[in-house]
Amino acid sequence: MRLSVLGAGAIGPAAAALAASRGHEAVLWSPSGRGTMGLDGRIAAEGALSGVFPLRVAQGLEEALASADAVLLAVPAYAFPALLPRIAQAMPAGLPLLIAPAASLAPLAFEALRAGLGPRAPVGALATTPLTARRLAPDRVRIPAIRAAVDVAAVPAAATPEIATLATALFGHACPAAPDVLQPALANANPIIHAALALTNATRIERGEAWPQYELMTEATCRLMSALEAERAALAAALGYVVPTLAEALHRASGVPQGRLAAMGAAIAASGRAVLGPAEMETRYVTEDVPYGLSFYLWLAAGRGVAMPRTAATVAVLEVLWGRDLRANPLLEALDAAGLPRLLREGIGR
Template identity: 40%
Template sequence: MKLAILGAGAMGLTAAAVATSRGHEAVLWSPSGKSTTGLAEKGFVTSTGAIEGNWPVKFGNSIDETLANADAVLLAVDANGHRGVMEAAAPHMKSGVPFIVSAAHSLSGLYLAQLLAMRGTDAPVVSWNTSAGTAHRTANGAVDIRVVRSRIEASVTPASASADAMAMCRALFPAHFEERASALEIGLLANCNPVFHVPVCLANIARIENGEHWAPYEQTTPAAGRLMEALDGERIAIANAYGFDIHSVNEHFHRSFKTPLASMDVMNATLHAVGRGPKGPMSVQHRYLMQDIPYGLVFAAAVGRIAAVPTPVHDATILLASTMLDFDFAGANTILEALDLGEMSRNELTAFANSGHRPTMDLRTGTSQ
């Protein structure tokens, strides 16, 4: 099968390596073009770590060329790029071709579903709670894959297309796919990373601003771990208010990295002791802050307000980060801006997330920022 991958960073390269290693054809497209410079001549991507090899890959010069004759499409850009890429892709999508959002932060899959419906394109949107793996791009076209996900949770919009769309996911990737009924449940599940990334980054903001080398797992002290678990408790309370039973960030680490369940500081120390873990950001523009606060914490707080769930730790963390970094994180989520959920009730949001249909919706399309 042909998989069109929109995004050529660490997650796009990982998806290409995994799918190609399973005998599929991958075509990579970089929205900026920078991540694929010089790669067409090579004709392959290189992976080390969990999967090692040189994998033959094609590179699209344009989004319409990349999507042509694709059996499935996978979005692999940071959350702040979802809206722009979705708006670029929607005119070229064909009915029946699944579009996988990896990972579906802030209900971005529902935004794409609305764009497709407006065009009369009957293509299923598959929202994943995570990516195909954890990895670090070492150069253009080269990626060090730490973990290939063994388990991914996903929802399909519309639900009537779920059987074929989930079968496509299982054919392309080795993970065990667990289907969830609601895109909102997936959106909250995708928020595991922000409740880890944001506290440890704010606790180490001087290291980041000074461009120092540091290790997030090593610096997850008991205090940082308590903030992570407090944010996570609110995330789980929000999910419960909508009738969802979601796993904790501790369980997410246990599932992803096979480390024994414990407090976050202990789990991170265990992983660091055996050489596991990502490198710490060396710029405040890193996605751990610029993506995870607006598309993770701000999103969770917004759907919490709709369900009348107090989120004082989320609100305080967003305010603290906005003050420290002199940036309006609360106003930076372009997906929430487009979906305009503020006037919805809990029941209306639940119905919208389950069905993908909101006939009275005044979708705020246009040029994304």
């Protein structure tokens, strides 16, 4: 297939390399143009995927979408409010879009933008990205891990098998089918893991220190993760969903056996898959994973009788430490919380 990858940070080029390694043709587009500078027809990968793979650069969004069989949107969630309208206007009605990760019901926000088109291809929701990645140079990525499984759903919900088959064909991972796109929005472990690590390592981040993320999944930090996880699980249960545990998410990403979170962090570090935590305050661990993760949980919990005091406290403390509002989420403004079940099942204007 011809895959168009929208987003050229680390995940986009790495996902393009993974798709190319499986025989697909990959085209990469950078919304700002900066992410594709220095790319000259190929991308080199090392780590869990090793080799040099062909990668064509598209100069514009329309060029990226031309003749594509599928589209992967791989940008931080905070880019969605500005980028989704551009994609909605340019993308042909019959072209399926996969959003990874599908944070804060981004597929429904995209649906709302295309409600006037009538019949159209489904929108896919991936709970997280097909792999983890770091950009080492303009033409080189390091891929610490390729995920074994990623929860998947679609809008409309009946199209989930089609989207799961597409994602597996492109990236190779298993696709446990979710009832609808709200489950993948809740299933991503990053908001909990990253927020806890950012809070407990705020001074290291502020001072620009190099710190090993998995080695610093200490017992205390993991107690906070577990407390946030318990509240997320209660919210999911109240909404009728089951989400993977943090231990299962770490196992899917790294292959280390499930166990105590601190022990798993140490095992990941010892396996050679260790990565450094963020070293600047403008980190997606906070700017993405709190507004579009933890604060999204609080939005869902409001009015449903689900108490999330530790989640609310974590957001409040991070807001003080970072000196900014971490609750604003434009994706939710167009959505009716009371009407979610129908929207999740049927989509909007189909």
